[in-house]
Structure formats: structure tokens, C-alpha cells
Amino acid sequence: MKLPIICPSCEAELKVQSLHCDSCQTNINGSFELPVFLKLDLKEQNFIMDFVQTSGSLKVMAQQLNMSYPTVRNMLDDLINKIEKLKNTKS
Incomplete structure (x- = not known):
């Protein structure tokens, strides 16, 4: 089960209160x-894991994903933009 990050009542961002x-x-x-990593959806998290496991080779990732x-590269650029927005968002 994915960790919830958005309040189901008011849609505000959730924070961790207890460990x-x-x-x-x-x-x-x-x-x-x-x-920030946990604020990404599962597909984006998997993309990052694949990126690390291929030593950052987009060429190898493209082959594995059967994509051009x-x-x-566009997927990575979109993810970079999203991460930058998440890092700059104050909750």
C-alpha cells in the first residue's frame, strides 16, 4: 500500500507525526x-530507481522500456521539473 501524502478530507499535504x-x-x-521522493507517484519513483540501476544511462533505460x-529524455526532464517544484513548495 502506498503511503498517503494528501489529506482525504481537505486535500492538504500530510506530514509525518510519529515514528x-x-x-x-x-x-x-x-x-x-x-x-521529495515519497511525494512522487509510484511510476516516477520506479523511473528514478531504474535510472540509478542503469547508472544513469537513458540509452539503456530506453531499451529496457522499449521507448525512444x-x-x-522527456520523461526525465518532466520529472526534474516536478522535483524542482516540490522542493520549492512551502507547506
């Missing part, structure tokens, strides 16, 4: 921002 260690039962409470190099 728990199953090993020693420590609880940490506060208000923590979600990392320019299409994969």
Missing part, C-alpha cells in the same frame, strides 16, 4: 516533512 521502533519500542513524535531515447 516507532519495533526493536526497542522507542516513539518519536513531532511534525516531519515527507521526503527522446521519449525517455
Whole structure:
């Protein structure tokens, strides 16, 4: 199940309030921002994982995804733009 990042009631961005260690039962409470990576949808997260696993080779990714190099390059550019917007958004 994907971690929810948007409030189902008001559609505001959710924050992490509590963390728990199953090993020693420590609880940490506060208000923590979600990392940018978790704010991306699953398809975008998978694209990043594929990018890292191919050592950043868009040529190899294009072959694996059965897409043209320019299409994969455009996907990367779109993802870069989205990440920049997420980083610059103040919640």
C-alpha cells in the first residue's frame, strides 16, 4: 500500500507525526516533512530507481522500456521539473 501524502478530507499535504521502533519500542513524535521522493507517484519513483540501476544511462533505460531515447529524455526532464517544484513548495 502506498503511503498517503494528501489529506482525504481537505486535500492538504500530510506530514509525518510519529515514528516507532519495533526493536526497542522507542516513539518519536513531532511534525516531519515527507521526503521529495515519497511525494512522487509510484511510476516516477520506479523511473528514478531504474535510472540509478542503469547508472544513469537513458540509452539503456530506453531499451529496457522499449521507448525512444527522446521519449525517455522527456520523461526525465518532466520529472526534474516536478522535483524542482516540490522542493520549492512551502507547506
